[in-house]
Amino acid sequence: MQKNKFLIIIFLIFLTSLKSLFSANDEDILMAMRDEIKRSMKSLQLESLKKPYFIEYKLRLREAGKVVASLGKVLESDNTKFAQLTVDLRIGDYNFDNTNFFDVGLSFFGSSDDEESFKNRRVQYEQDYNTLRRELWLATDAAYKQASEIYTKKESTLKGRMRRDTTPDFIQVTPQKNYQKKEYPNFDFKYFENVAKELSGVFLKYPSIHRSQVGFEFIPETVYYVNSEGMEYIKTEYQTGLEVAAFAQANDGMPLSDYYTAFSLAPQDLPNADSLKRGTEIMAATFSKILDAPFLEEPYSGPVIFEGAAAAEVWAQVFMPNLVAQRSQLSEGGIQQPNRFQAFQTKIGGRVLPEFMSVEAKPNIEKHASTKLIGTYDLDESGIKPQDVKLVENGYLRNLLSERVPTRRVKSSNGHRRGGGAMLSNMIVTTDKTNTAELKDLKNRMMMLCKDRELPFGVIVRKTSNQNMIFTTLFKLSMGGLGFARGDGAMNLLNAYKVYPDGSEELIRGAEVAGISPQTFKDIIMASNRQFVYNYLSPSVISPFMTGGDQYVGASIVTPDLLFEDMEIKTPDEDFRKPPVLSNPISAK
Structure with a gap:
């Protein structure tokens, strides 16, 4: 009995610590996803068509910090925030569903001109329970209608054919819950503006280079995910990059280009400013020599x-x-698209x-x-x-x-x-x-x-x-x-x-x-x-x-x-x- 009490206390401490990892707004987002999935799995069905057997919701809250400079001057320095919602919905069962089938019209144009989007659907960045439920409802409805249409076409295409490949369309997995939300590292705009000016100023010494540009970018995002099997996660990811680009024409008109890049996850993991400048100077000096270099006369x-x-x-x-x-896609003609x-x-x-x-x-x-x-x-x-x-x-x-x-x-x-x-x-x-x-x-x-x-x-x-x-x-x-x-x-x-x-x-x-x-x-x-x-x-x-x-x-x-x-x-x-x-x-x- 004493042992059971101890285990209960440990479990409650675990739940409390787990809850502290994310805010009330995070709870609202996950709850909205769970509730709309539950409702859709139970009630979403058109007459004579199948219910979904799998629904997946993914909400991405993303930022994009950007600094661009050329010839020692900053051209752009801003940070934008945006949110995207994606719904993946499957009709049928794990063995045979609406996926792995390519329909040109539906894949590129949707089932109608005014169809609601459900992949990378732009939604407001600040989310609450009711707003997200509404977006999930509209996106799920559109996903269901398209999935039903594709399933019907796929079933019709394979009807009367001997299927040589009976590989299931989807794999079942054991659901897990992982909550890994964390703070974004700092992207110091002032620092990267100064570095961008210094790197881009290198090209002032090379007039034979016609155009050049230096760009820093920092893209952090928090992803919320829930599916109908019980899989859930919140995760934070980010990526930082430097891209230095140059373009010119040789005396005979041949267009030539060169670049220098550095990528890391966190901004502080990029090479230091001196190292980045050395890399830029080497690239610019080599590129200016290439412009005067001979080309191969014969293959x-x-x-x-x-x-x-x-x-x-x-x-x-x-x-x-x-x-x-990669799974090859079937098409209406029954031919697998390469x-x-x-x-x-x-x-x-x-x-x-x-x-x-x-x-x-x-x-x-x-x-x-x-x-x-x-x-x-x-x-x-x-x-x-x-x-x-x-x-x-x-x-x-x-x-x-x-x-x-x-x-x-x-x-x-x-x-x-x-x-x-x-x-x-x-x-x-x-x-x-x-x-x-x-x-x-x-x-x-x-x-x-x-x-x-x-x-x-x-x-x-x-x-x-x-x-x-x-x-x-x-x-x-x-x-x-x-x-x-x-x-x-x-x-x-x-x-x-x-x-x-x-x-x-x-x-x-x-x-x-x-x-x-x-x-x-x-x-x-x-x-x-x-x-x-x-x-x-x-x-x-x-x-x-x-x-x-x-x-x-x-x-x-x-x-x-x-x-x-x-x-x-x-x-x-x-x-x-x-x-x-x-x-x-x-x-x-």
Whole structure:
């Protein structure tokens, strides 16, 4: 009896401490979600149509602090607050429901022109019980009507067909409750304004650079989540970034760009101001040299070394996205719509890398050596705690990153739902000692291969294009004049060098590599014994047009330098806009 009293006291203390983690307003938000889910699960049904078997509510309260500067002047400094509500509703059962079916009209235009939105629905930032109940009611109604329409079409499409793939549409999990709300770290606008002015002022010394911009951004958010299974969470996440971008034209009109980035979770974890300035100065000085550098007169086919950030970008753009489990979508014609990055969906057990290389996802580690990682998180978007996953072991594919939507080969979630679908986290590339050496040994091996093939030089790449920078900052900065590599497996080589037998290097401009595929990584013949940590914004693998999720998600890659046995590098054969007639006026100051 005494023992039972003690346990009750401990339980009451736990409840009290749990309640203290969030405010009365947090209680109102969760209660509104619970009550509307309960009502909808019990009563939401149109005649002759099914009730929902699963409802998920997610409310995101987000801020965006931003500082932008150019040529020593602050152009923008503000903080905006906004809130988004997303409803995910499923009709049928876990085996067969309205999802994993693509209908062009419904997916892009909805079921009617005046339909209420239910994905990323803008709602007021300050919420109370009644206001949120009303928004949940309207969004749930719209989600139910569209889900019913899709379910009917999917059922009709498969009627009379022999289903070869009977994989369930959704995975059942054990519900958990996690409340991890915390204070946002301080984003000191005055400090970042001063740093932005100092970094952007670096470009005053380089009149050959036509346009430049420095931007700091801090995006914190609190997410409230409740589903009909009993899963609940409140979590606080934040991300901080610096993006320095530059654009210019060479004398022959070739458009060129360069960038420097730094990302962290909390603002105080960014490198200090002196370090950021050094990085900006190195980028600006190198870029000004590139403008006067020669370009490749003829295409190059031979061994290539990707160093540091360039090695990480090759993984990020070509290989890593294929490690995400994806469910192909059916359409009305009964044909499965192909998705991007499908190379490894049926390759589990097969060799995808050299046998001396392995890849593991480690979302639970906060740093590698002394560098903090931004692919770290405590809960995925479904409320599931992430697992470390051995993806490639000694060259062979063992698993894929997954969420609650199963595939033929991946039947369970390992907690990687981020940005609307399964997504990357902290991706760690490791090698054994058999084909690992000092960077100088990679260069020596490359030159031996060049000699065997009677090539006058090899190529080292130290920086490539970055998709986030291309399609956001750089495209806008160049006013649409930015040239970028097109085609599968193509990317611009921003810092590339010819390497001659005597060890000397010559900078080249405008080069691009074409035709890199996941299979190309089998041709890695050596890796260095040093590890480079790369934090970046990764484009969502599964299209946000399908999921309603984020376009970019913070991720990290840890990789050695890589020596590929053979790659194709060329200069684009196209006409360019004429450069400005007069010189940059800042050169006259």
